[in-house]
Amino acid sequence: MPKGEVLLVSGSFRRGSHNAALLRAAANALPGGVTHEWLTGIAALPLYSEDDDGERPPLAVEELRRAIAAAEAVLIATPEYNGSVPGGLKNAIDWASRPFPANALRDKPVAVIGASTGIFGAIWAQAELRKSLRTAGARVVDADLAVGGAHDAFLPSGELRDPGLATGLRDLVAVLVAAAFEPLLTDGH
Template sequence: MSQLNLAVVVGSLRKESFNRQFAEALVKLLPADVKPHFIRIDDLPLYNQDSDGAPPVPAVKRLRDEVAAAHGVLFVTPEYNRSIPGVLKNAIDQASRPWGQSKWAGKPAAVCGMSVGAIGTSMAQAHLRNVLAYLDMPLLGQPEMYFQWKEGVIVNGAIGPASHDLAQKFMTAVVAWVRRHQA
């Protein structure tokens, strides 16, 4: 099998982000032939349609190039006010424009996230899935993964023993999903 480039988009900018820690632990579960690539979103300007005709600023060009180079995308999102963070939506908008030139289209995707709340990131994931479906991204439906941040979920930078099997099942399904949709 050929090597896969899996883009990882973390929807949080916080230095000690639970979702960044979660994403970094999840990618350790990937097989050796899958290369994770964390896409930076903290330096993007706010999307403005007036910029569609102009050459993209370097940060936006980098984002678009990295998304274009990926075989698939793993979104790891927190939940802010029952939805996705604005910074994540901005990144999605930047790489989906100008109209008809979306870098997301056709990229197989999976969604997961972590929150301190008991329902994890279920509402944010539902909103994100709606946006990604509109962008023509084939979405992994099962297994779903909504984690509550608590002691033992991540231990020494890895998924803890109580959650390991579920996380491994999810990451195995992500890889199979991307391979299934690889052009």
């Protein structure tokens, strides 16, 4: 297996975020040789404006685009705010989707998961986020995971309490890693 990196992106900025906990559990499921980094700085991004997106976009935008471009794959965990994607996360996707079509997300393997305290596990936000990512040119993997009742979903160890969800998370991580590395393996790298 080639060495590589998965970029972990939490759509929640809250300390004690259930989505950050879900990403930590996902990081523990990564196979040997595959590392992870956390995307930081989403909260520092200015609201997207084409006027600000010229030859010298804001530093936070350059760092966002550089982090996405450097990763072999991206795993995003989103909460659901008012039945949709949180504004800060959507803003980050808008910045990352430019310049179109040659942006950092273009053909990048991406998976979307989500956790919420409600029973549906952010399924609407996940669906909308997948649509935005596909429109930006990302290669969104055909796998999903919705963790409802997130306030009770994790053991003190950080693992998911429900064995079915834990298996689903491991399977999703495997699909994302395969999407990122199988093209490299078939190209002889």
